[in-house]
Amino acid sequence: MCGRMANTLPHDMVARIFGAVPSNALPPVPNYNVCPTTDVAVVTAEGDRRLRPMRWGFIPHWYDKPNGGPLLINARAETVAEKPAFKKAVRERRCLVPVSGFYEWDRAGEAKVPHYFYRADGAPLVMAGIWQDWGPDRIPSFAVLTIQANALMAPIHDRIPVIVEEDDWRKWLGEEGHGAALIMRTPGEEVLTFHRVGQAVNSNRATGPELIEPVAA
Template structure:
């Protein structure tokens, strides 16, 4: 799953990658959490648009959001069939710009947080869904969720799931709900290549939403577990003995 992420790229760099027509200005965020506003890119009248939505999708048929489960993630394997996500897969697909995300690995000592980001330091696009919920008094709120898939080789020692990350050449087809069917869109929802991301352990300060600063992504020293050492050794051999991705 994905429960925290970051977007620290400049508005200019985000706009350049996603090519939307808006001119938003937003500050760097290092610890974006569920129920907070998140940046999304969607297609409207043939143009890409930037739109803030609340992280935690509310299907249009929900009567009382307070009694409904917060849907921050959607499993890519079942999203096309689940009542909560089915309509959004058909009509409301979006992209979520991110600089990276956090994930927690279970250890005998407790959960260890990791910062995970593109190896080239660039911006990534997480496949997302959005929907508009209308309350009885007539107010509307746009909400969204991120799609997840099974972990790739890099992520597996940390967690068994990861966000679906789309490449730039896939953006148009994912956003084009009018011409690209759900069946075609589902084919894009696969794990990223093993060498696309790198990860390192970070402090448990990220666990508190009030902490939102660059130090959250600073690497900390932890003892590597046996399966992480094996994963790192395997990647090191493939890379010809270079530096490990995880530490």
Template sequence: MCGRKFSDESLSWSMYREQLKLFTAPPASNFAPNYNIAPTHMVPVCFMEDGEKVLRPLRWGLLPSWAKDVKIGYSMINAKAETVEEKNSFAPLLKAHRCVIPVSGFFEWKRKGKSKQPFAIRRQNGEPILLAGLWTQNRMLGIDSYTVLTTQPNDLMAEIHNRMPVILEREDVDRWLDAAWDEAQGLAIRVQSDFLRTYTVSSDVGNVRNNSPDLIEPVL
């Protein structure tokens, strides 16, 4: 699964514009870094609106249009790419509610006996990671929210966890957002191991109240 992410100071408006080919700046074009993005946090998400790509903060943890309680979102932070067409909460969103979540990287935990070691995962070339997701509007709650698609791990990630997020190449963003689902679904696959690098980080990341640059620094 993907349960924590991070966005460092490199994710400025100019970086969002370059990675996502955006032309219109959002109302707040400089988003503050978040070194410990957890479910319920608001983060910048790119999606199509009236035929144009937009970037707006959405809440992590999908709240389907029928949901009356925000707690449902905790069980919908991820959606399995292999079964997304079979789930009533996700299938209606595949046609026109796909999104991209740009982050600097994400965290995952590897079990070691009775404890777990957290790892940070970044792109090998240092560029942002573009996560594939689905988003929706819940008018009853007045909240726009999203979920991250996950898939089977590549060899690198398999050493840490049995799932990983679906990661897009920059040149595939437009196809993921705006192509017919029959064409876009082929992008919901795992990236090659050499696309990513991993390193151990402090266990302090396990506490959502912690949020500082130290959390994404490597530790021995």
């Protein structure tokens, strides 16, 4: 958790919202089925803010190749400052991951039932991330921080992404003050909403806006 995203946010709009300079070769949008190991446009603060493409799946510096160990798409907020793979990144390289929403699955009998989560107010969903460049080619990669689920998510999954509200963007990016740890909290139940979607999204090859359309239970 979270293990799949959807993004329909135009890059020029995201760059404008965050006051970020967009890099070249940003991943195409819309993408209704963003899978791990694919590139996602994330916001970093490296002097100026940048909108950069990064591989979803954090690559620790000791991996001898990008897939040289477990795929680290998420990092637990409760332990991120202690884990060797993440502790330096959470101090020095935090990023914002703006998307339209994400998918989560629960089980109904033997079937995995997908649901689509997104902000109840219709705004971009901005998740807390950590990142680093790996290897001689400096491949940028990131992980999404997760935390204990709120009452909305708990019937489906026990984890939920850390959501960064606009007032906290500067602090999470390290642009002002300290206390980024205070941002790593479970979002209120009113922040997100969700609906059930069709089984097509279970395939990582599926595409198209129908993936986020609601279906009857």
